[in-house]
Every structure is written in structure tokens, then in C-alpha cells.
Amino acid sequence: MVMGFLDERSKQILYAVVQSYISKLEPVGSKFVTRKYSFGFSPATVRNIMADLDDLGFLSQPHTSAGRVPTDKGYRFYVDSLPDSNVISEDNELMGEFICQLTKRLENIRSDINSMFLEVTNSLSMMSNYIGVVTPPKPEKTTFNRIDFIRYKGDKVVTILLTEEGVIKNKILSVDSRFTQEDLNRIAEYLNSECLGHTIDEIKNMLIKKAHGEKAVWDKLIARAIKIYEQAISFSGDDVYVSGLYEMMNLPDFSEISKIREISRAIKDKHIILKLLDEFSDSKGVRVFIGNENPVEELKNLSVVASTYREKDRPMGVIALIGPTRMDYSRAIYMVDTIARCISRTFD
Amino acid sequence: MVMGFLDERSKQILYAVVQSYISKLEPVGSKFVTRKYSFGFSPATVRNIMADLDDLGFLSQPHTSAGRVPTDKGYRFYVDSLPDSNVISEDNELMGEFICQLTKRLENIRSDINSMFLEVTNSLSMMSNYIGVVTPPKPEKTTFNRIDFIRYKGDKVVTILLTEEGVIKNKILSVDSRFTQEDLNRIAEYLNSECLGHTIDEIKNMLIKKAHGEKAVWDKLIARAIKIYEQAISFSGDDVYVSGLYEMMNLPDFSEISKIREISRAIKDKHIILKLLDEFSDSKGVRVFIGNENPVEELKNLSVVASTYREKDRPMGVIALIGPTRMDYSRAIYMVDTIARCISRTFD
């Protein structure tokens, strides 16, 4: 990003301040900077520069006579000037180990996509102490594999929809009680022969088009198929995996109850999370929202690091970490990136 | 319960103290008791009695010169001498309203048992401000309705198990790749004809018995059926609906962070909850665990109010409220009882 108006020295110091604050969580003073990083400047010089950075809105002071704390803008600078995420972070060996284990565990439960996502969110939050979030593949982006209908008690029908990705959706519908199992089988057979390999939302349009083109014999069948199919795929809402509130509580950032309340309120309502992650769903690579950059009101003083996992380069779902604005961005980005790749790999 | 060694007057005062503390959440003093409840005694008399109750372990003092606070034993006395739960609590009209609405909502989503339980836990926690918990019907207590197998990608098979109660369980299994869909159909057909109406755990034994009795032709089929059936029903763990941490945080009881941490740690691990609720799973009517009566270490300073919901008088699962020991027991008991009945009703 263009921060052209900052000279090299200011950048160095800003970077140093943010980094120190992230690891210490205490306002950092001029003296500390000179002691820890041996630039050639004296505390007084650093003080002057920090005052400038303050004026420019990168830093701020909790009170007149405290050290400096980064603003959201300051964090933004820091994140943008972070070295590439494939440059390994210090504690990388440990994390590599962890991720290696995770990969193995995922291999084993790959067939059960639900437990896979559960495992991923848990690992994310445990490793990072932030809140781990994963959205399962969006129903409309998944690929049809097979559908079946089973009569069940009275006028009920159980629908089982299998997708290529291994997502199983089942629903109990009420249908016209004159439908026999025969009818249902015919509809299923029809759908299975026509739809294999298409994405779930292509299919609906496809069917409608077909309904117009085909001869009258099929007409009724297709109409029925469309109707029942629509019900089967309708989104049942609230499909997000979230975990890590407890882990996050242990961070010193959240030593005040009000803050914890704020967060739990935000993550309690999965709609909010869903709305947030929607923002990421088409972007490539890791993206970061810092504090008030956040499009969602409830998360204005938290940060989000997110990426998508993909199947053959089509984005399927989002994986993210939500943490304090004072987050270890380097680490978080590395984790999200790695695990997103890891999930993508299991899809191929 | 036998508290024979307490005379009538002591009981009255103990009851009054507990009740006051529950509603005020502040240590209650002798003067307050005399003012609020007009027994004929002076503060001094009450003081003497309270000192006795203290000696007997029903009350305790936070510090020398504060009012009294109930101990777990004190709460136990209170709960045991509570009037019957069908005696209506004061705010009953409001709650009746709420429960009426809940019943209606449940009617609508009855076919989808998962959303039903979600709805119940949410309602429980919102109404009570405690943590609402519901366990779905224990797999081994549910009744077989139908099973189906669908081949899926390579050596995978998707199993769909329907129960009378409307619980759908699906699993992706790996099977011997020589199994054709034909084989699977035969197995399913066999199971469906034999098992209808039996409970899930009866069936396993039944099959094994059959395997001994029948002629050799069936032998292989039954063996296969047993094997695949076992895999299909195996418990995937962690099936508990929990909600209300946020609501509970707003209670003054949890103004300290450490307490919130304690709780979230306890409810994070669903095994703990499961273990706890197991204690209730066969009992009839509402039961209450107060503080250290609790069999689970992690919940030693919380209370649990629980009951079972039933189908034709067979207990299916547990519904509970977890809250501070200073809980509005009267209200909680009423709620749990009513909602348990309400769920039971939807099963008939």
C-alpha cells in the first residue's frame, strides 16, 4: 500500500512500535524502542517521530504521559508491510508440527465433512487462542452427486442429497399424500440422470429450461421434480462452525467483562458471522479486516483474518480467525493460509 | 426431606433468608428479614436464630459483619420445602404466554427434530437467563423405522437411518469394495423387514441371535448386515444442544471474569455435560443438583435443574437448566417441567 509520505525511518519505527505492542500489550515508549531495536537514534529523536506518527493517525496515547498504542490505521500499515506469509514465522517448527498432525487427522475423517470442519475450527482456535470460524461449502456452489427420496410416516418424505464434496443434506418434507414411493423413485431417477456433475444452483434453471423444451409426457414429472428439489436444497440457515470463545477469554485483551460480553453477543448470532464472511467469499488469498474496517458493526473492535478454501480453484467456503485488533497478524495469516490450503487439498 | 431438628420458626426464617438472597443477591441481615416479612420477632431474635442456622451449616457469612448467605445445604432446604411446582409462580402469566408460543413454534417444526431442539434450548436460555441444555433421544433408546444404503464414490457407502422419533442419522462408511448396490439393497431390505418397531439396541442382539438360528443361506447376509448396522449406529459423540452463555453473563452472579471462564470451560466440553445429564436420564420428574451435590467436578458451584422428556412414558432424553447456585429454583423447576412435558407431548 502507498504510505509514500512516510520516510524510511518513520516506517521502521512505526513497524517496531506495532510489533512491540502486539507482543507486550503495553503502550510502548520511546526509550523501549531504542533499547530493543538498535537503530542509531536516541530516545529524543524517536519521541519526535512518534509525535509525528501520532499526528498522522498511526499511533495514539491512552493518556498524556503513556507510551504509544497503534490505531487501526497503524495496524493496517503493519499488516501491509508484513513480509510474505510464506516467509516462516519464528515459532514455525511448532506450528508446522501441529499442522502436520491436523492434516493427518483430516485425512482420517475426510469422508465425514462435518467432523472435518469441527476439527478444523477447534484446531484453529486452540492453536491461535482466537476464535476459529469455518463455513461449509455454500449449498449453491456444491456439486450434485445424487438424490434420494424415502417415504416416511404419513405424508412425509425424507430427502437425501449427496454432493461431490461429501456434504449430506437431509430434510423431512411434507408432500402431496398421493405421491407413491414409485413416483418418488421416478423423480429421483430422473434427477440423478440429468443432474450429475452440475452445481446445485445450475440445476434449478436447467430443470426449468427442460420443462419448456420437453414433450408433454415429461411435463408433469419435471414439474414435480422441480418442486421437490427446491424444497430439498432450501437453505436451513445457520451453518457455521465457530469455536474458541473460551480460549480467547484467556487473552489479556479481554480482561474486562464488557468486552467478553460484546464478543459473545457478536458470535452468538451466526447471522452476523455469516454476513461478515460473505465479504470474503469470492476473494483470493488471505484478507484482513482491522477493527473499524470491518463491515459489520458488532465487530468494529475486533480483527478478522480470512481466506477461502477451494475445489479446483472454485471457492467453496471461508475459513477465518477473529481476534483482538492487537492480534498476532503474522501468525494468524500464516495459520489461516496454511489450513485453507490444507482443506483445499483434501478436496482434490 | 427430614429437617426435623429445625423448629417451625427457624424454618420460616431460613426460607425467608434464602428467598431474599435469591432475589436480591446481597447478604441478608436480621433487620431486613423482620422488615420484609412481618413475623412477630424483633431483629435481635432473628439474629439469634440466624446464628444457630449458621452453626448448623445452613447459612454462612461472607465476613464477620455482613448479613447471611445460604450455603448449598441452605438452598437444599429451600428447594425441598418449595411448594409443588404446579402451584403457579407469580410471573406465571408472562411465562405461560411464552410457553404457549413455544408450543406453537414446535408444532411447526416438529418434523425436523434438530431445529426443534435448537429452538428449545434457545427458548430455555432466553427465558431463564441460565444455560439451557437438551440431549436428543439416546440413539440406543430410539426406535428403528428404516435403513437405507447408497453407494457413493469408490468404496464408500452412505447409510441413512430413520427412527420413529424422526431422528435421522447418516454416516459415510468405507466397505468392502466388492459390495454391489444389489448386495446393499438386500441387506437393507432384510433389516427393514426384521427390525421395524424395535429399539436400536435391541436389534443388535436380535440379529446375533438370528444369525445362530437361521439356515446357512442367510448366514452370510446376516453377518454382513450385523457388521454394517453396527457401524451405522455407532455414536458419533457430542450430541448435545447447549445455549445461553451470553444470557448468563449478564447475571450479576457472574460479574467476575474468573467465574465466566470457569463456566465456559465446563460447557465447552460437551462430554462433561453429557456425563452430568446421564445422571438424570432415568429419573422421573424434575430433579435438582445444588452446587457440590453435583457429581461433576467442573460444575461444583453451579446448580442443575433437569427432567426427562418421554415417549409413551419411556424416557428419551434430558432437558436441563444450568445456573448459579443462587438460582430462582421455583421458576427454573417450573420451566423445565413444563417444557419437558411439552416436548413429550409432541412425541405422541
Add this chain to the structure above:
DNA sequence: ATTAGCACTCTCATGATGAGAGTGCTAATA
């Protein structure tokens, strides 16, 4: 342009103080 020096400001931990609430005990009362 940089830096040393210094006065200044603000926080935070500490301790003193006093009001308030409630107790336990004793002596008076019915």
C-alpha cells in the same frame, strides 16, 4: 539535524479516614 536535560503530566499502588451495615453480647423486660 540530532540529542541531552529537565519540568511537567498522568497513572497506579498504598495507606489513612470515616460512614454504614450488621453482628454478638449483656442487661433489662414481660
Add this chain to the structure above:
DNA sequence: TATTAGCACTCTCATCATGAGAGTGCTAAT
């Protein structure tokens, strides 16, 4: 004999003053 009034005592909590410590901004010297 059981109850109660009275009173000294204890403990908490909010408030205030104090001073050390950390870090700043500004000025004058390098």
C-alpha cells in the same frame, strides 16, 4: 424463661491524599 433493647465492636467500601515511576514535550546545546 424467652424476648428484646442497647451498645460496643468488626469489617467493608468509597474517598482522598501521597509519592514513586514512566514517558512526554520543549528548549538549549552540540
